[in-house]
Amino acid sequence: MNEVEKDFMKMNDRIKETRDAMKSSYMELIAETQANTNRLCKTTIPELIQSVDKAIDALKVRYGTASSSS
Secondary structure (H helix, E strand, O other): OHHHHHHHHHHHHHHHHHHHHHHHHHHHHHHHHHHHHHHHHHHHHHHHHHHHHHHHHHHHHHHOOOOOOO
């Protein structure tokens, strides 16, 4: 019986270690995802908006429509 308890404790410890490693990996993934999302919202989206605005202005000039001033 003592041998079974030792095996159980070893297995239980391995499960805990694996769980802790998975939790740590998950937390790193979430942090990285949040950082990337933050960067996307702060830089990429405004850059895209600026690019679209320039393209719209170029089309307005090309087709001679009045440009709206902001």
